[in-house]
Amino acid sequence: MLVKVLLFADIGIDDTIALIFSYLSEDIDLVGIVADYGNVPRARAVTSAHYLMESLNLKDQIPIIGGAEVPMTAEQPKYFPEIHGEYGLGPIKPLAYEGEIENFFEITRLIEKYGNELIIVNVGRLTSLANMFILYQSLMNKVKKIYIMGGAFWVPGNVTAVSEANFHSDPIAVKIVTTYAKNLTIIPLNVTDHAIVTPDMVNYIHHKGRTQLVKPLLDYYYAFYKNRNPSIKGSPVHDAITIMATICEDMFSFRELPVHIVTSSTGIHRGQSIADIRPYIQFEEKANKHRIAFSFDYGLFFKRFMTVMTGESFEENNK
Template identity: 85%
Template structure:
């Protein structure tokens, strides 16, 4: 049975790859997209989702919801066009969307409609998700599962030495989600940094022809990563592997641990994610723990990603 997924995204290239993956997958039914600020301003994120839905012939079939424009820290967000392009689509510039976007509270209707069948996957900033917990905590706890891309546990961050971008951009929102969410899974940089898609994989996806958008997007993305690290073999698809986690739990190794986030307004530690692994501490039964993915099987990721993106089987036959 296909899993119903509501995606919260701050449209960038890896968010877009996740959206394309969901369209091609036979395991995921995308029921809505919440377009947030993050990699690009919200207005451009909305425009990019509309462009993509049009390219996939899904326009008017999936609600596109306007999410948050600024973080709960009351700061002006920083955007990353050098990584993702002006609209989060690499070299593609669709222009601003001038039509009507779905009201934020369309999220309520979707949760009420699908209830415990619904999985929320948050691959961008956590501001919109936190707002839902502030306003509708009881309703949010009817959701089947929540997966989020964020954090870095004992590995380098990608904004500061210790902080990952989604947690760093709005640590207050992260703390709200960690405090109130149940059945939450965190997919941090520990995993996503290693979900590498190589140029050879991209070329084969292009050859198979299921999506003509993948190559221009990933070539642009790889250009950034290659310039930053000449030794890198490809581009990490942080958001695609997070979406995949919603239907591929068996790829990962998880631990259930208490998680803390540093909410200070500045400094190297802002947004740092800390998991308490002290073996001699007896946590209270009421202590909130969350499931964290610390590793994954790359071969399994490779096979399942390529299966969906090419329509061809890459699974190894069991001997």
């Protein structure tokens, strides 16, 4: 069944792989992109989103919306060109986009248009999504499902020892989303750190020729990860596996638990995500519980990712 996805992304390399996957998948209908600050400044994220749409022959077919520019913490964002490149596209530097950026309320039109058919996938900072819950709670309740990439539950973080980047950058926004969102699924580092795309996989995707963007992006990404951790076997595609969850839920093992977010402005615990697993606690009926993915089947991930990215049926040929 074709799923309609509105993607919130802070355009970086793994965001771009998720976007390319959605474009190539026959099961995902991408209806809009909200380009936020995060890996790069918002203006560059919007520029890169337009560049990608043009590269995929989708110019003017999918709305691109300028999202948040700064977090709710009122801090200046920290960007990560050493990981994702100056524009979130590794070595690629597109010409600056000169059109409209501040069109945030276009999100409401998309939700009103697609209603309970719409799935929101948030793979960047959660500031824009939190703003939607502040301004439009009743409208947000019409959305079918929300998936977010973020958090680290009893595993190491990637910014501090316990905190993942999306949650660490704006923990106040995460608190708002986890307080008010219904039908929310969290895809944390527990899963995404292990969604590895190896150089051999990248080379085969490039050889099959459905897209020429993947290799320069993931070669750049892998160089960073390899320098940081020489034992790593490939690039973790955090955001691609999150968008895959909308059509491949059988890959994952989930638990539904209350989630607490540490919102302190400083310290190692900032942005820490805590799931309460105490079996003897009777939670209030109104307490929000969210689905959290704690593990996944890498074999299924490999087959389904490669099938979409190459156009070759790995499901049949690689049982």
